[in-house]
Amino acid sequence: MLLVAICTVSFQAVSAPQNFSQAKREAEKIYENNMTSFYCGCDIRREGKRLVPDLESCGYEVRKQEVRANRIEWEHVVPAWEFGHQLQCWQDGGRRNCGRNEKFRRMEADLHNLAPAVGEVNGDRSNYRFGFLLDTPEMYGQCDFKVNFRERKAQPPIAKRGKIARIYLYMEDRYPFRLSDGQRKLYESWNKLYPPTEWELRRNDKISRVQGWENPYVSAHAG
Helix, strand or coil: CCCCCCCCCCCHHHHCCCCHHHHHHHHHHHCCCCCECCCCCCEEEEECCEEEEEHHHHCECCCCCHHHHCCEEEEECCCHHHHHCCCHHHHHHHHHHHCCCHHHHHHHCCHHHEEEEEHHHHHHHCCCEECCCCCCCCCEECECCEEECCCCEEECCHHHHHHHHHHHHHHHHHCCCCCCHHHHHHHHHHHHHCCCCHHHHHHHHHHHHHHCCCCHHHHCCCC
8 A cells, every 4th residue: 555645845735725615726727728527528618617518529418417417516536425424523414514624624625536527427426436337228328437326336437447546545545534445456456457647647746736745646657
C-alpha cells in the first residue's frame, strides 16, 4: 500500500479548497481544457454559470431524469456517504450536519475525488459500490455505465476503471475510510490493468499545484 505524504508547504492552507463549493470552482478551472464528462465522455459546454453536457456528442439517451441528464454535476467518485457515514456528525444528522465538521469538509473538498458527470448518471449511481453487472442491459444509450438498483451496485465503463481505482485507493490511504478486502483487491487489479491516460497524469499535476499534494497511485505510473 502506498502512503500519502502529508505535505506542509506553506501555500496549502491558502490554495487548497476549504469546502465543497470552493472545490467545485477550482475543479472547473482544472477541467477547462478537457471539458468532457467523466463516465460517458460527453462534450461539456458552458451556458451562463451552468455546465451542460452535449448528449448527442456521446450518444447518451436519457433513462428517466430529463432535467438532471441535461446538467453537469460534480461527482464524488468515492461518495460522500461512503467516507462520511461513520463520522459522529453524520450519525447525528446526516451530510448536512457534517457541513460543520472540519474533517468531513476536507474529505468533501478533495479535488482528487471530484469529476464532472452527467447529472442523471450521478443521481442513479448514488452511493452504490462499483463492481460487475453481467446481466444488466445498457441503460444510457452509448454510455457504457450500468446500475442495478436492487443490488445497489454500478458498473463503470472500462476506460474509467483504472482512474476510479486510483481514487479509491488514495482516499483510503489519506482519510479514515476503509475498503472491504474484496473492494481493495478489485481496485488494485484495475489499477494494474488500466494505467493512467495522459489527461489523468496532467490532472494529477494540476490538482497538486492547487491542493498541495498529488495522488501517489497516479504518480507511480508516471514515466
